[in-house]
Amino acid sequence: MVELSRKDHAVTHHKSVEISDPAMETLNVTIKYGESIAVNSCSLKFQKNRVTAIIGPSGCGKSTLIRSLNRMNDFIDDFSLTGQVMFAGEDIYNRKADPVEIRRRIGMVFQKPNPFPKSIYKNIIWGPQINGFKGNPDELVEESLINAGLWDEVKDRLNGSAMALSGGQQQRLCIARAIAMKPEIILMDEPASALDPKSTARIEDLIEELRQNYTIVIVTHNMQQAARISDYTAFLYNGDLVEFGVTKHIFTNPDRKETEDYITGRFG
Amino acid sequence: MTERSVVTDNKQAHIKEKVISGLLSLSALISVVTTVGIIILLLSESVSFFKEVSIIKFLFGTRWEPLLEPKSFGVLPLLSGTMLIVVGSAIIAIPMGLLTAIYLSQYASDRVRTFLKPILEILAGIPTIVYGYFALTFISPILKQVFPSTHIFNALSASIVVGIMILPMVASLCDDAIRAVPNTLKQGGYALGATPFEVITQVIIPGAFSGIMASFILAVSRAFGETMAVTLAAGATPNLTVNPLESIQTMTAYIVQVSLGDTPAGGIEYQTIFAVGALLFFVTLTMNVIANRVMHHFREVYE
Ligand SMILES: Nc1ncnc2c1ncn2[C@@H]1O[C@H](COP(=O)(O)OP(=O)(O)OP(=O)(O)O)[C@@H](O)[C@H]1O
Ligand SMILES: [Mg+2]
Numbered sequence: 001m002v003e004l005s006r007k008d009h010a011v012t013h014h015k016s017v018e019i020s021d022p023a024m025e026t027l028n029v030t031i032k033y034g035e036s037i038a039v040n041s042c043s044l045k046f047q048k049n050r051v052t053a054i055i056g057p058s059g060c061g062k063s064t065l066i067r068s069l070n071r072m073n074d075f076i077d078d079f080s081l082t083g084q085v086m087f088a089g090e091d092i093y094n095r096k097a098d099p100v101e102i103r104r105r106i107g108m109v110f111q112k113p114n115p116f117p118k119s120i121y122k123n124i125i126w127g128p129q130i131n132g133f134k135g136n137p138d139e140l141v142e143e144s145l146i147n148a149g150l151w152d153e154v155k156d157r158l159n160g161s162a163m164a165l166s167g168g169q170q171q172r173l174c175i176a177r178a179i180a181m182k183p184e185i186i187l188m189d190e191p192a193s194a195l196d197p198k199s200t201a202r203i204e205d206l207i208e209e210l211r212q213n214y215t216i217v218i219v220t221h222n223m224q225q226a227a228r229i230s231d232y233t234a235f236l237y238n239g240d241l242v243e244f245g246v247t248k249h250i251f252t253n254p255d256r257k258e259t260e261d262y263i264t265g266r267f268g
Numbered sequence: 269m270t271e272r273s274v275v276t277d278n279k280q281a282h283i284k285e286k287v288i289s290g291l292l293s294l295s296a297l298i299s300v301v302t303t304v305g306i307i308i309l310l311l312s313e314s315v316s317f318f319k320e321v322s323i324i325k326f327l328f329g330t331r332w333e334p335l336l337e338p339k340s341f342g343v344l345p346l347l348s349g350t351m352l353i354v355v356g357s358a359i360i361a362i363p364m365g366l367l368t369a370i371y372l373s374q375y376a377s378d379r380v381r382t383f384l385k386p387i388l389e390i391l392a393g394i395p396t397i398v399y400g401y402f403a404l405t406f407i408s409p410i411l412k413q414v415f416p417s418t419h420i421f422n423a424l425s426a427s428i429v430v431g432i433m434i435l436p437m438v439a440s441l442c443d444d445a446i447r448a449v450p451n452t453l454k455q456g457g458y459a460l461g462a463t464p465f466e467v468i469t470q471v472i473i474p475g476a477f478s479g480i481m482a483s484f485i486l487a488v489s490r491a492f493g494e495t496m497a498v499t500l501a502a503g504a505t506p507n508l509t510v511n512p513l514e515s516i517q518t519m520t521a522y523i524v525q526v527s528l529g530d531t532p533a534g535g536i537e538y539q540t541i542f543a544v545g546a547l548l549f550f551v552t553l554t555m556n557v558i559a560n561r562v563m564h565h566f567r568e569v570y571e
Contacts, residue, residue: 070459072455072458072459075454075455075458077377077378100461100462100463101461103458103459103460103461104460104461105461107459107460108455108459110452110455110456110459112452114450114452114453114455114456115456116453116456116457116471117453117474117475118474126460126470127460127461127462130460130461130462130463130466130470131460131461174456177456177460178459178460181460181461
């Protein structure tokens with residue numbers, strides 16, 4: 001049974017879902033790789049300090065869409081995007097927008113944990129340091145690790161290699177590394193799909209806590225997970241945004257047949 | 269239909285396997301035997317040389333005049349000549365090779381890459397004697413214009429061509445090492461608001477460190493053993509100097525000179541080439557072993 005007890009806000013009609021205070025917004029975003037369309041005219045708002053889940057079958061464009069939110073697609077040769085991705089009052093694909101600055105403010109956690117082959121301490125402090133961090137590094141490291149729920153496990157081996165941590169610990173380190181930057185938005189592309197159930201539960205708890213201070217966008221294949229942790233859900237199918245709404249409604253009473261088929265496991 | 273048994277008694281197939289495995293071990297054996305043979309030859313001839321000349325005088329003597337009277341067998345001038353070439357060519361090839369690799373792997377578009385890679389390979393395939401000609405007839409005259417005191421045969425010109433010669437190897441090995449750094453690490457760097465330069469210098473190069481170091485050592489060991497270009501361009505004057513504009517002689521060039529000259533086999537003069545050869549062999553072997561160690565020791569674990 002899908003557990004939905006945590007919803008604390010009351011948006012009733014997902015058709016007219018009201019995003020009152022978006023941290024970010026896509027406007028008719030179409031993304032192509034060469035000639036093939038991966039995301040088709042997608043308009044979405046991400047509510048501030050809430051968790052928005054992006055779900056949909058494999059290959060439907062979830063990663064493509066989430067990577068476009070902090071310009072991580074820039075490194076793909078034949079990538080092109082039309083439409084606008086609005087953040088802090090600007091289109092981040094505006095010619096004058098600085099992708100480095102954008103990524104400072106919009107962090108990302110990847111599917112596979114990717115800590116640097118350096119110490120735990122260095123992993124956390126590297127990002128802030130190259131971006132001119134002036135405060136007390138020890139405090140920042142401690143605070144980030146505490147917020148990522150990893151402090152107790154690693155406080156005695158901060159100078160040990162991050163590669164020696166377990167997969168779940170590595171992923172929490174990557175989350176700690178992302179929050180050490182104090183971003184406004186954290187993007188997560190299937191952050192728990194490579195982890196065991198226990199580590200997954202820890203990551204989910206963590207997202208629940210981070211939600212207080214950050215806007216979170218998460219791609220997931222796990223329906224229960226989307227239902228448990230997100231406030232809003234966007235269902236993508238074949239590059240099209242089929243349905244977007246309050247998670248509870250998407251999962252209990254979806255508008256569209258495709259959404260229902262997908263969440264009940266009839267395809268995908 | 270009868271069921272096929274998994275037990276076969278096919279003698280022919282069995283013999284065929286044996287023959288094949290025998291042939292394979294034979295070819296492996298040939299290279300081992302050759303290596304051992306070379307070492308034995310070098311050592312035995314060197315031993316008779318060192319019966320007459322003390323190893324201390326050989327290693328630390330400052331005059332190398334084995335063909336003149338009074339004979340003198342101090343290998344330092346040859347070693348210093350070799351080192352001039354090694355250092356000079358490394359100064360050229362290491363930074364340029366690394367920068368080329370960074371450009372190729374991080375900045376070049378696919379089109380530029382498919383154009384540049386083959387050029388590097390052609391550069392690596394040019395016979396070394398051609399490089400020697402190039403140094404002698406093109407680089408040295410230019411150097412003479414710039415520095416009038418330049419000798420016709422000089423270490424600088426030889427260093428430059430040896431540098432150009434080993435550059436493709438550095439570039440290509442560094443390129444491989446850089447490409448072996450997982451893409452996910454790079455993305456992790458960018459996602460933290462790093463600039464491309466920061467990602468390259470602080471994520472990619474440290475990640476590829478072992479491979480880059482190994483490429484440097486292999487390139488240096490190649491410069492160490494380089495023969496034809498230096499024989500042609502650097503001269504035949506054993507000269508204990510650090511001035512690259514002077515004519516010098518490397519260990520390899522000396523070996524060529526004696527082997528091609530009319531020095532009678534069997535005499536002490538002739539044995540010098542084995543002593544020099546043994547020293548050369550020892551140094552390059554050491555460098556290759558170090559390169560191997562470095563590769564394994566610093567190998568990053570990404571999983
Ligand atoms: N770098 C790329 N170059 C070309 N095409 C790509 C590239 N990355 C993805 N695609 C294509 O774009 C489409 C969407 O891919 P994407 O990775 O966004 O899907 P996804 O929803 O994240 O799938 P999954 O659930 O399997 O991760 C797919 O058809 C895929 O083949
Ligand atoms: Mg994906």
